[in-house]
Amino acid sequence: MVDLVSSLPDDLLGHILSLLTTKEAALTSILSKRWRYLIAFVPYLEFDDSAFLNPEEGKQTREGTRQSFIDFVDRVLALHGDSPIRKFSLKCKTGVDLDLLNQWICNVLQRGVLLIDLSMDLGHRCMFIEIFMSRTLVELKLGSGCRIAFGPEHISALPMLKTLTLDSVSWSDSGQLERLLSACPALEALNLANVHGSYPNVTVSIASLKTLTIKSVSLSGPAHVFSFDTPNLLCLNYTALFEDDYPLVNLEYLVEAQIKFVLTDRLIKLVSVRKNGLLMLSEVQKLIRGISSVRKLYLSPGTLQVLGQCSQAMPVFNNLTFLVIESSMDIRWQAMPVLLKNCPRLETLVIKGGLVHCVAADCGDACTCISREEKGRSLASCPVKRLEIREFQGTLREMEMIKHFYYCFLCLKEMEIYVKDGRPQFLAPLASDSNPFKHLLGRNVIIKVHGSLT
DSSP states (O other): OOOTTTTSOHHHHHHHHHTSOHHHHHHGGGSOGGGTTGGGGOOEEEEEGGGGSOTTTOOOOHHHHHHHHHHHHHHHHHHHTTOOOSEEEEEEOSOOOHHHHHHHHHHHHHTTOSEEEEEEOOTTOOOOSGGGGOSSOSEEEEOTTOEEOOOGGGOOOOTTOOEEEEESOEESSTTHHHHHHHTOTTOOEEEEESOOTTSOEEEEEOTTOOEEEEEEOOSSSSOOEEEEEOTTOOEEEEEEETTOBOSOEEOTTOOEEEEEEEOOHHHHHHHHSHHHHHHHHHHHHHHHHHTTTOSEEEEOHHHHHHHHHTGGGOOOOTTOOEEEEEOOTTOOOTTHHHHHHTOTTOOEEEEESOSOOOOOTTOGGGSSSSOOSOOOOHHHHOOOOEEEEEEEOOOHHHHHHHHHHHHHOTTOOEEEEEEOTTOOTTSOOOBTTBOTTTTOOSSOOEEEEESOOO
């Protein structure tokens, strides 16, 4: 029988092998002499020591797993020779000698690797500094277990780095992050996740940055102080406790923002005390004013709740055309009237989590919580043309709110409703072929009812 696959060109076989895991690709070297060194044509090497825990035989001993993993990495790198590498990924939780890790990293750096993704258990040891001197790296991901320590003399520049991700990384002192960022003159995307108290004061000052993602929800340690000096930033995704401070917010050309404030019982109690509450809310206002140029905005339930406490200082979002708010049963809509009034160019409004929220007297005309004659005209003055409601359950209260929106959004042209999966069976069925809102008359508004949006 003719082996047609083996007769294919080396580059094509290398591409086929790159579709497999590195472990599977390495196993092909035992097929024949033809396949022995083909792994050298695979530009993506991904090593994960969890793959060496055999589920059929039970977990190996930690030492056995560690040695098997070391032998495998050594063998693959040896087979790979001096071939170029585009991506090197290393997930190592069993503990490997730091000198050996440094040897592997230096190996791929010397071959012009473009992407490095590391997650390992270094304990209290600090990782190698060579990685911060690469002239070829385009993307660097450092995950849990990576500990960084270097002085100014240990980092010159990462001139090609476009994307940097730091997730649960620890630092020897609070100035390490700023020194690293200052060495990335071409950085366009920065992702900071699980920001810990080890560097509570964070200044992001990068003129080239286009996308910034920060997730800072540590419940221990001091509040964080974030300064944003990123005048060319286009997209911000920010998740944090709302007690953080923002001395500098330079986001002049921001296009899209997701703001997710996390509330805790402690923070809710602090806000209830007038002096503490006013101070914390004034800090929030700095960030909200700084993002007022956005065109697309997402607000989490916690953010909506916080904005309700400082709605009188709400900025005008002159460029905003697309607004997404997420509601929940325990969130008040106090911010909604002012928010809608302060979006003079809003075209699309998306409400996630359904229309049910905490009943309150200060929602104005944004809902039907409290019936009274004069509730304001925030809906009537809002230019929104398209309304999308997700996770709709069809309760009597929600049905009334649909009717309210239908008649009060005077510029509305289209309403799309996505019904929540698993809604209570005692509620009437909602289906697109039997529109429950066809009785609404007097407006030229198209209403579409869909199944769950997944």
